[in-house]
Amino acid sequence: MADIIYSYKDSVYANITNKCNCRCTFCIRFLKDGVGDADTLWHQTNPSKGEVIQAIRDYDFTGFEELVFCGYGEPTCALDILLAAAKVAREEKHLRVRLNTNGLGNAENKRDIVPELAEVLDSVSISLNAPEKEKYEQVVRPQVSDAFEEMCKFAKASKEKIGDVRMTIVDVLPDDEVEKCKELTKQLGIPLRVRHFT
Numbered sequence: 415m416a417d418i419i420y421s422y423k424d425s426v427y428a429n430i431t432n433k434c435n436c437r438c439t440f441c442i443r444f445l446k447d448g449v450g451d452a453d454t455l456w457h458q459t460n461p462s463k464g465e466v467i468q469a470i471r472d473y474d475f476t477g478f479e480e481l482v483f484c485g486y487g488e489p490t491c492a493l494d495i496l497l498a499a500a501k502v503a504r505e506e507k508h509l510r511v512r513l514n515t516n517g518l519g520n521a522e523n524k525r526d527i528v529p530e531l532a533e534v535l536d537s538v539s540i541s542l543n544a545p546e547k548e549k550y551e552q553v554v555r556p557q558v559s560d561a562f563e564e565m566c567k568f569a570k571a572s573k574e575k576i577g578d579v580r581m582t583i584v585d586v587l588p589d590d591e592v593e594k595c596k597e598l599t600k601q602l603g604i605p606l607r608v609r610h611f612t
């Protein structure tokens with residue numbers, strides 16, 4: 415059975431679904447089965463809301479202050495579970511809650527989900543991956559329309575309603591694209607983090 419909660423380096427993560435609306439060329443899911451102390455993050459069947467909540471209740475978070483929703487799938491593809499589980503993590507375990515997302519949750523759920531997220535999240539990290547539409551489509555291979563625009567809109571709305579928002583790229587991008595990403599995030603008023611490709 416796949417791990418719902420796992421730790422990696424200094425953080426604890428919740429792996430709530432394997433569903434995703436992208437097919438990123440670099441997706442770690444296609445390279446290895448597990449991360450950190452998890453043997454596998456592939457669920458045989460995606461966990462129910464009750465199973466995720468129970469896993470959070472059962473986990474010993476001693477020494478950790480934050481739970482990050484990030485696994486082998488996109489958490490906003492299981493929005494009702496994400497919202498309920500984040501609430502439990504905050505209210506019962508007194509954790510800060512971060513969402514790592516591809517930023518396509520509004521497109522996926524066909525509505526503006528940011529106000530609901532703002533009720534239960536402390537911070538959001540959005541994968542930018544590329545500075546412009548064409549390149550983004552090539553790398554992320556989104557299954558929703560107007561994905562690049564949707565992701566930027568989501569980032570802006572999250573900044574307004576949640577505040578603690580950052581965007582990320584991996585350090586495999588060429589220098590000129592990194593510079594363009596810096597310009598774009600500056601326009602959006604959101605900090606950019608360049609992270610190492612695992």
Ligand code: SF4
Pocket residue numbers: 434435436437438440441442443485486487488516
């Ligand atoms: S959004 Fe994340 S989980 Fe989905 S394909 Fe891309 S890297 Fe993988």
